[in-house]
Amino acid sequence: MQQRARTATRIQRKNTAAILEAALEVFSAHGYRGATVDQIAQAAGLSKPNLLYYFPSKEALHMTLLDGLLETWLDPLKAMDPEGEPLEEILAYVRRKLEMSRDFPRESRLFANEIIQGAPRIAPALSGELKALVDDMAGVINGWIASGKIAEVDPYHLIFSIWSLTQHYADFDVQVHAVLGGPEVDPYPAAQAYLETLFTRMLTPKG
């Protein structure tokens, strides 16, 4: 029986960690339906029934992953400081998001897969927590615009543009490398420079 969460054995911690790591790897590479429990179990060094001893179902495992992810995903947005220097704050956000694409591409792809397929399992979180947060940030940005600290822009589409531009380098990784000519090319330095220029020119008041 699954013990009632009181304490967690050393073995338990080790195995759940290995499973989540393996699940992230497999789900992000093949999507929910493309991934098989067997594949994940093997990647975690366990047998399928053994994995199912720790997580009651494939679905539950996937959900656990997504829940943990959403928090990680929203953190950088929360970290923006309404009192800070506007352009600096936005550029810092862009930088942080781009670093996340570089350092956690699997998480990005897991998220992308879910959204593309209609977000069947996280739709509530999108129109709930996420929308609330974005609405807040949009207010802050509008404040910055009103005080003349940055140029006029639609704050929602500004945020969309940051998301799409930064996540592109994780989600469409193969395309980027195909066009740039091979896996040995590191697109991130140039991307970082490009995005900084882009948003600086976009947001600097008056032209």
Next chain:
Amino acid sequence: MQQRARTATRIQRKNTAAILEAALEVFSAHGYRGATVDQIAQAAGLSKPNLLYYFPSKEALHMTLLDGLLETWLDPLKAMDPEGEPLEEILAYVRRKLEMSRDFPRESRLFANEIIQGAPRIAPALSGELKALVDDMAGVINGWIASGKIAEVDPYHLIFSIWSLTQHYADFDVQVHAVLGGPEVDPYPAAQAYLETLFTRMLTPKG
């Protein structure tokens, strides 16, 4: 037996068209593995064996779809005129790509699904045809920069940014609508305006 492509019956044309339409719908919504042949057949108003009479396998059906897609996808890029007014040409490209996201979101998602999962079936086309085309365009853009018609930017990342920004509205549709507050909101007019501003500010020479 499959007749040897000599002519195509009326029935043949009607059914293959219905199948491709249904396949696009289902593949783009659920991904390759998430889609079932039965589902596609039903959506096309046929039985599964009947569908397999027209396409030898699920894989072949998917490939047919992807092949046709790539052409459609590259067309707007080819349509750019090196002799045209640089900023105008780029803005027109952005506009065309955004219209494609609005009018053909399923095609966009089909493509996105494929790339995210490592482009198992179109990797050659990416590093072949696509790369060649982008290399050409990068050359043209560099020419525009050299002649002072537009500001200095990395042409490759400029192209990436156009792709990511425009396709975002198709691929991440649910997220956009969740944040904007419901399916009745049409994000495209504002997106169009935002992107025009963005690239105008980015590319107008001297600041």
Next chain:
DNA sequence: CGTCGGTTTTACCAGATGGTCAAAATGCGT
């Protein structure tokens, strides 16, 4: 040593899925 909670394995199942095949039905030119 024994036993007891926690862990792992072996064997298994039911349903889904991609695909095959031969026969039946249908269209179509004459």
Next chain:
DNA sequence: ACGCATTTTGACCATCTGGTAAAACCGACG
């Protein structure tokens, strides 16, 4: 209406997949 090629169907398979049950294993502690 006839005969042929095309199209459609129904029955069927092998395999894969998520999940279960129960037995075996293991390590700590009395």
